[in-house]
Amino acid sequence: MATLEIQVPDIGDFDEVSVIELMVKVGDTVKADQSLITVESDKASMEIPSSAAGVVKELKVKLGDKVKQGSVVLVLEAASAATAPVSEPKQAPAPVAPAQTAPVSVATSAPAAAAAASGPVDVRVPDIGDFKDVAVIELMVKVGDTVKVDQSLITVESDKASMEIPSSAAGVLKELKVKVGDKVNIGDLLAVLEGTAGAVAAQPASAAPAPVAGAAHVAAPVVTATVAAAPAHNPTTAPVGLPHASPSVRKFARELGVPLEELKGTGTKGRITQDDVQAFTKAVMSGAAQTKAQAAKAPASSGANGGSDGAALGLIPWPKVDFAKFGPIERKELGRIKKISGANLLRNAIMIPAVTNHDDCDITDLEAFRVSTNLENEKAAKSGNSASAVKVTMLAFLIKACVSALKKFPEFNSSLDGDALVYKNYWHIGFAADTPNGLMVPVLKDADKKGVMQISQEMGELAKKAREGKLSPAEMSGATFTISSLGGIGGRYFTPIINAPEVAILGVCKSQMEPVWDGKAFQPRLMLPLSLTWDHRVIDGAAAARFNAYLGQILGDFRRVLL
Ligand code: CAO
Numbered sequence: 001m002a003t004l005e006i007q008v009p010d011i012g013d014f015d016e017v018s019v020i021e022l023m024v025k026v027g028d029t030v031k032a033d034q035s036l037i038t039v040e041s042d043k044a045s046m047e048i049p050s051s052a053a054g055v056v057k058e059l060k061v062k063l064g065d066k067v068k069q070g071s072v073v074l075v076l077e078a079a080s081a082a083t084a085p086v087s088e089p090k091q092a093p094a095p096v097a098p099a100q101t102a103p104v105s106v107a108t109s110a111p112a113a114a115a116a117a118s119g120p121v122d123v124r125v126p127d128i129g130d131f132k133d134v135a136v137i138e139l140m141v142k143v144g145d146t147v148k149v150d151q152s153l154i155t156v157e158s159d160k161a162s163m164e165i166p167s168s169a170a171g172v173l174k175e176l177k178v179k180v181g182d183k184v185n186i187g188d189l190l191a192v193l194e195g196t197a198g199a200v201a202a203q204p205a206s207a208a209p210a211p212v213a214g215a216a217h218v219a220a221p222v223v224t225a226t227v228a229a230a231p232a233h234n235p236t237t238a239p240v241g242l243p244h245a246s247p248s249v250r251k252f253a254r255e256l257g258v259p260l261e262e263l264k265g266t267g268t269k270g271r272i273t274q275d276d277v278q279a280f281t282k283a284v285m286s287g288a289a290q291t292k293a294q295a296a297k298a299p300a301s302s303g304a305n306g307g308s309d310g311a312a313l314g315l316i317p318w319p320k321v322d323f324a325k326f327g328p329i330e331r332k333e334l335g336r337i338k339k340i341s342g343a344n345l346l347r348n349a350i351m352i353p354a355v356t357n358h359d360d361c362d363i364t365d366l367e368a369f370r371v372s373t374n375l376e377n378e379k380a381a382k383s384g385n386s387a388s389a390v391k392v393t394m395l396a397f398l399i400k401a402c403v404s405a406l407k408k409f410p411e412f413n414s415s416l417d418g419d420a421l422v423y424k425n426y427w428h429i430g431f432a433a434d435t436p437n438g439l440m441v442p443v444l445k446d447a448d449k450k451g452v453m454q455i456s457q458e459m460g461e462l463a464k465k466a467r468e469g470k471l472s473p474a475e476m477s478g479a480t481f482t483i484s485s486l487g488g489i490g491g492r493y494f495t496p497i498i499n500a501p502e503v504a505i506l507g508v509c510k511s512q513m514e515p516v517w518d519g520k521a522f523q524p525r526l527m528l529p530l531s532l533t534w535d536h537r538v539i540d541g542a543a544a545a546r547f548n549a550y551l552g553q554i555l556g557d558f559r560r561v562l563l
Helices: 111-116 212-217 247-256 274-285 292-297 336-351 364-382 395-406 452-467 541-556 558-562
Strands: 005-007 017-022 037-040 047-051 055-057 072-078 121-123 132-141 153-158 161-164 169-176 189-200 222-224 354-362 416-418 421-422 427-430 432-437 437-442 481-485 502-507 512-517 520-535
Touching: 005 292, 037 072, 037 111, 055 292, 153 189, 247 274, 364 395, 364 520, 364 541, 364 558, 395 427, 395 452, 395 481, 395 502, 395 541, 395 558, 427 452, 432 452, 481 541, 520 541, 541 558
Parallel strands: 161 222, 427 481, 481 502
Antiparallel strands: 005 072, 017 037, 037 047, 047 222, 055 072, 121 189, 132 153, 153 161, 169 189, 354 520, 416 421, 432 437, 502 520, 512 520
């Protein structure tokens, strides 16, 4: 098999350009016309294609090298049939714009020059080489703008190249005849200018069809955001707002749906490389990164406040108030736990169609039992039996009672998974704990297998760990249902937020003596306020009312737990 040297073809006006990207490596099989390297001048970048098919044997350039027409890019072991002569770079298959290509900056609308003096001037797509039906990807001017001769008006892109189309005249832009996404060809009307006298392009060099030399000049293979082919280009026509990436990288990104403008390029001068696109895609797929569109769709994940403006929900912006205008202020960042729990609470509050049922239950006898048990335990502890020193809490009874209710109403112990409901045959109960760092939810595992005493003891330990910030992730995960008790603090009822992916949560407030009618007279009874919040996608109102009623019956007479 023959080996070939692949050289830099005629790249027009570029004398010495830097190699900024190597697109193949030794051992790669390349096709004819496949881009090998990207080179860049101060005004344009372009991909240099292979003039033959084969396997890369040796790379003759490295990043940062300066190359020009005739420089050897690499040595190829040519695939016989696909080999093209390479000795003369100009004859190498021109990657995108073959040798007969005319200067891209040339407005073919020669009449434009004649129409210079005043009145409307049509600006048309000049000869852009072999390109057919190239897509408009960017409008660089808008109606009302004053445009100079050779100022770039739009950017077009084929699958291999992108280029800016300059104006053949100066004037005020009256009408833009294309929009992003349109396909254009040579001669298509781009814009109408209100010509400024004497300001129309009359440069013969750029207004006339290119001579052969000119053709070679514009055979710039693949030009990104090019002005390279504009003999009298405006040097400031660098791409506006377009990510710095080669056409093939942009095509690659388009295929994957990667928003290039959100990427930070790691290539020379911040250029976005194929590796950058791949890394971004991997990060998004693994959940390590989000596109802006994703972030907008999932406001809960963007911080405790779920993003600053709620725009994704169609909400008006969050009010911005200069509080200092009204009095002295102090600003303190939210703690880590508040930030994490805030984001979770917001998601759960927004995403779950939650309903809360409030109820009261009579815990007079239970509280009497609890108090007497604790007295007995205290006595036993004093007599040296330290195992009995555990204080039995109302919350421990509530946990036990809830397990009983969850077993009777299993959907309360389930989770939604798409269109399916996952019923859990274990009963791990989370309980909200107020800590100096914020709300934490330790999980009491296998509450169904434990007695009230053991639950009280474990809860005490977990609550202590929570306050000391020593809970392990395992001690905070796996809950199937949560209880939030404000009983030790006060209040009547509240609407707790479900701890997704659980489907219900019980809020408990402070019990108090109330007059309760027994059919004959009012009796003083200790009433415990319960607030059950439930996910209406899983649970119906009737089931919630039954759950509360059942819970009340158990707490009213704890012997029912045994039934
Ligand atoms: N009604 C009346 N009194 C109650 C009660 C109730 N429902 N629940 C508890 N009490 C009493 C207790 O009996 C105890 O009184 P004594 O000291 O006289 O025995 C006192 O209130 C303190 O109880 P406690 O709150 O320390 O203990 P607990 O087992 O009830 O609760 C824990 C433990 C960790 C849940 C609690 O300390 C806590 O952090 N509660 C706050 C939870 C919270 O923040 N929820 C809101 C979440 S939404 O933001």
